[in-house]
Amino acid sequence: MQTPSERTSFPNPAPIKVQRIGIFALAGHQFIIIALIIVLGLAIFSVQPKFLSAYSIDNILRMASIYGIVALGMTLVIITGGIDLSAGSMMALGAALGAGLLGTAFGAANPLSFPAPVAILIALAVAGSVGMLNGVAIAKLGIAPFVVTLGMMTTVRGLTFIFSDYSVGSVPGSAITFMDGLFSWLGAGSVGLIPTAAALFLLLAGVLAIILRYTPLGRAMYAIGGDAEIARLAGINIPAVIIVVYGLMGTLAALGGIVQAGRLSSVSPLMAMGYELDIITIVIVGGASLTGGRGTILGTVLAAVLISMIDNGLTIMNVPSFYQYLVKGSVLLVAVILDQWYQRQRAAVAMA
Amino acid sequence: MNPNGARKSEAATERLTAPLGLTYMLGKFTEHMVPAVFLIALIIGLSLISPNFLSVGNFLDIARVASIIGIMAVGMTIVILTGGIDLSVGSTFALAGAVTASFIPGSFSDAPLVLGLDLPVPLAILVGLIVGTMIGFVNGFIIAKSRVEPFIVTLATMAFVRGLTYLFSGGFPTIFRPMPPEFEWVGQGNVLGLPTPTIFFALVIAIGVWITRRTTFGRSVYAIGGNEEASRLSGIKVQWVKIQAYSLMGVLAALSGIVLSSRVAAAQPTAGLTYELDVIAGVVIGGTSLLGGRGSIVSTVLGVFILGVISNGFNIVGLPTYYQYVTKGLLLIFAVGLDAHLRKTQRH
Numbered sequence: 001m002q003t004p005s006e007r008t009s010f011p012n013p014a015p016i017k018v019q020r021i022g023i024f025a026l027a028g029h030q031f032i033i034i035a036l037i038i039v040l041g042l043a044i045f046s047v048q049p050k051f052l053s054a055y056s057i058d059n060i061l062r063m064a065s066i067y068g069i070v071a072l073g074m075t076l077v078i079i080t081g082g083i084d085l086s087a088g089s090m091m092a093l094g095a096a097l098g099a100g101l102l103g104t105a106f107g108a109a110n111p112l113s114f115p116a117p118v119a120i121l122i123a124l125a126v127a128g129s130v131g132m133l134n135g136v137a138i139a140k141l142g143i144a145p146f147v148v149t150l151g152m153m154t155t156v157r158g159l160t161f162i163f164s165d166y167s168v169g170s171v172p173g174s175a176i177t178f179m180d181g182l183f184s185w186l187g188a189g190s191v192g193l194i195p196t197a198a199a200l201f202l203l204l205a206g207v208l209a210i211i212l213r214y215t216p217l218g219r220a221m222y223a224i225g226g227d228a229e230i231a232r233l234a235g236i237n238i239p240a241v242i243i244v245v246y247g248l249m250g251t252l253a254a255l256g257g258i259v260q261a262g263r264l265s266s267v268s269p270l271m272a273m274g275y276e277l278d279i280i281t282i283v284i285v286g287g288a289s290l291t292g293g294r295g296t297i298l299g300t301v302l303a304a305v306l307i308s309m310i311d312n313g314l315t316i317m318n319v320p321s322f323y324q325y326l327v328k329g330s331v332l333l334v335a336v337i338l339d340q341w342y343q344r345q346r347a348a349v350a351m352a
Numbered sequence: 353m354n355p356n357g358a359r360k361s362e363a364a365t366e367r368l369t370a371p372l373g374l375t376y377m378l379g380k381f382t383e384h385m386v387p388a389v390f391l392i393a394l395i396i397g398l399s400l401i402s403p404n405f406l407s408v409g410n411f412l413d414i415a416r417v418a419s420i421i422g423i424m425a426v427g428m429t430i431v432i433l434t435g436g437i438d439l440s441v442g443s444t445f446a447l448a449g450a451v452t453a454s455f456i457p458g459s460f461s462d463a464p465l466v467l468g469l470d471l472p473v474p475l476a477i478l479v480g481l482i483v484g485t486m487i488g489f490v491n492g493f494i495i496a497k498s499r500v501e502p503f504i505v506t507l508a509t510m511a512f513v514r515g516l517t518y519l520f521s522g523g524f525p526t527i528f529r530p531m532p533p534e535f536e537w538v539g540q541g542n543v544l545g546l547p548t549p550t551i552f553f554a555l556v557i558a559i560g561v562w563i564t565r566r567t568t569f570g571r572s573v574y575a576i577g578g579n580e581e582a583s584r585l586s587g588i589k590v591q592w593v594k595i596q597a598y599s600l601m602g603v604l605a606a607l608s609g610i611v612l613s614s615r616v617a618a619a620q621p622t623a624g625l626t627y628e629l630d631v632i633a634g635v636v637i638g639g640t641s642l643l644g645g646r647g648s649i650v651s652t653v654l655g656v657f658i659l660g661v662i663s664n665g666f667n668i669v670g671l672p673t674y675y676q677y678v679t680k681g682l683l684l685i686f687a688v689g690l691d692a693h694l695r696k697t698q699r700h
Contacts (some may be wrong), residue, residue, distance in 0.1 A: 144642050148688075150632065154677045157677050274626060277507055290504060291501070322517075323515065324515070325518065326512055328511045329513075332508040332511070333505065333508040337494075340500055
């Protein structure tokens, strides 16, 4: 047990201490999610054996990956103590830009036409820059992340509508329907036996997990979320870290949107409306705390699988879709209250 | 002790002791200056662009449309003043609207449950309001007792209550064949030439201002938002005040949902989807801080009208809705950024 003087000594111990608490607290949490995945998986399988068919598993993995890729960015944001309500709009913007810039949309009206890789890169860059603007408003102007990203949510949604109309040029608000090999490969293709989306998701998760755990940037994220003042005194360039984090968030959201677009070969400007709250749910169920400083990539990956599995399981069991709302709400609440209880128990054990 | 908290509670005390008269209103004008100036500039600008904008009929229309979000925004202001937030209002709005509508005589839906329920109109409305209060109470209870962040609790109840709405209505809209005149009055009637929803909004504003300025509950709301620990130590029943604040929010969300179901003559299970964010935007544009303890009902009314005037103006000028989204979003960031900036320069 630390003495009070050790606990308040800074700057060096602060980030390390925060991170260590994070890892220890979450080990138990992650174990619960894994247990839930197994128990619920077997339960659904016993009612409806089709649940574990190749088709159904493929569905779950693709869905978990699309939500998951965006949730990875949200995990970083929430670790720094922030929140991003513009994630759903950013998915739509990324998808609309990526698909619209191909110039092959049915009824295309825009003169622009780029090869798919370039179109995707432009979409990621634009969404990344919009994300960085979020970061600038938060870190430089000192506006609450909730407000900045709430404003950006409506702004970006509006821009997505405007761009969609520009690239299709028919009935306002109509979807961009297109066909493209690279998009289809991302959304519906496979790498060996694994869906491309899942491979991409795991690759990104691995990279971000390493960044979070082993680099100064990752430790800075935990430090800022733990205590911004101590992080500042420890010499961390807070605005730079925040801008990078929201930039990554924007890029990952756009990527999630592009994968979704590839899966459907279509982008509606209304796409992913309200997804930000589903994505925040995944990150919170994964064990992150909205007060910042706590959360892991592994937790988010597991939670993305759990939530997608529940969604898919209820659908495959022919449960009317409105029960999914009840289940999702309950899962979130139970997860958070259990976690709160678990934290208190741990605190009590540590005091003893 | 953080200096921010001290400054906040000072402001709160000053607010409580000040008189309600004209001098007070003028004195307080500086506090509401940013949103007030903006609203006036907006009105002048729009009347220059479009001669149709500046008419009594159009202003009544703005007030009528703004009432739906406005009624909820008054409740949201109180919740946000305690340092909380309520994302479940859109779902409560839908459930209360659906419940009341199904109890109204003459209601019709493809869901068998709705046909069997009939009560006199005032009782039907009362049932809807009670449902809203209960949801608010549950929110407040969980938030006060479990110490889970309000954002998460109400995010969960948002999904849950939306599910209940679908379950109750079977996913079908409830319509009226025909609508009883008493219920029609709630959303489509007039009192002395003013639309009924606006009368409700005005009453809610008056009660909200009185509660926040003149009651122990109101004082406690500001105190908790300023510094929760200090409030607890000075004997305020923090948990109970929070439960009351969320219950009040619930009843207002229900009222708003009931008014809308009368106005559009239908209760949709998808009603009020994402309204929570519009309501919060109205509160925040008015200048109420999401950190709690700073803001007022009057600011919120200004914020709600700014958004209402923008929607109305864009429609009159004939710009597509998308440009409204872009403008409203940027305005939200700009308004709060400017407010933060002014506050920073005032301190020096």
